[in-house]
Amino acid sequence: MATFMTPPEAFGAAFSDCPLVAILRGVQPQEAAPVADALVAAGWHLIEVPLNSPQPLASIEAITAAQPAALVGAGTVLTAAQVREVHTAGGRMIVSPNFNAEVVREAVRLGMACVPGVLTASEAFAALDAGATALKLFPSEMIPPAAVKALRAVLPASARLLPVGGITTSNMAAYRAAGANGFGIGSALYKPGMAADEVKRHAMEFAAAC
Numbered sequence: 001m002a003t004f005m006t007p008p009e010a011f012g013a014a015f016s017d018c019p020l021v022a023i024l025r026g027v028q029p030q031e032a033a034p035v036a037d038a039l040v041a042a043g044w045h046l047i048e049v050p051l052n053s054p055q056p057l058a059s060i061e062a063i064t065a066a067q068p069a070a071l072v073g074a075g076t077v078l079t080a081a082q083v084r085e086v087h088t089a090g091g092r093m094i095v096s097p098n099f100n101a102e103v104v105r106e107a108v109r110l111g112m113a114c115v116p117g118v119l120t121a122s123e124a125f126a127a128l129d130a131g132a133t134a135l136k137l138f139p140s141e142m143i144p145p146a147a148v149k150a151l152r153a154v155l156p157a158s159a160r161l162l163p164v165g166g167i168t169t170s171n172m173a174a175y176r177a178a179g180a181n182g183f184g185i186g187s188a189l190y191k192p193g194m195a196a197d198e199v200k201r202h203a204m205e206f207a208a209a210c
Contacts, residue, residue, distance in 0.1 A: 019182025026192035152179030
């Protein structure tokens with residue numbers, strides 16, 4: 001990805017290459033870089049460190065330093081103040097479990113990619129109107145492929161839909177057939193303390209399935 005791209009443009013480029021977001025919930029700062037190296041080696045370029053992880057901003061800084069071409073950011077971002085903290089730490093992507101217009105607007109103001117969580121068509125349209133880069137369909141256990149198909153029928157064709165929660169290599173095909181563009185992958189990809197080579201193996205399996 002070219003360094004002159006804005007974060008939303010970089011998100012689009014990375015997403016076109018590999019439409020998977022790595023969710024490293026619980027990652028420790030000292031293991032963040034090796035795990036990120038493993039993900040990038042497997043072809044992943046979108047990396048999220050949830051803010052309820054230990055020292056998440058330090059992990060974001062470590063990953064950004066190790067993999068400057070990757071688009072790194074934070075998950076579980078709930079307030080505009082947290083958006084600013086992530087931006088200061090070098091994060092370029094904001095991911096939330098919910099849609100909060102203030103969070104999206106602050107991310108847009110700072111030029112960051114923003115992926116809010118939505119569950120309904122009303123939330124999805126509101127998030128897009130606020131400037132969301134993509135939509136996190138969360139929790140996907142409550143949004144089966146049939147529901148994704150219904151949303152896809154009414155949302156703009158350009159809207160990127162990412163089911164998150166309970167996604168496995170075995171159910172990705174059904175979601176893709178229903179109109180999902182990509183996925184966020186958490187515990188099936190990474191668990192705290194997992195060795196980098198194991199993360200790489202899981203990442204390659206998901207990339208192949210996607």
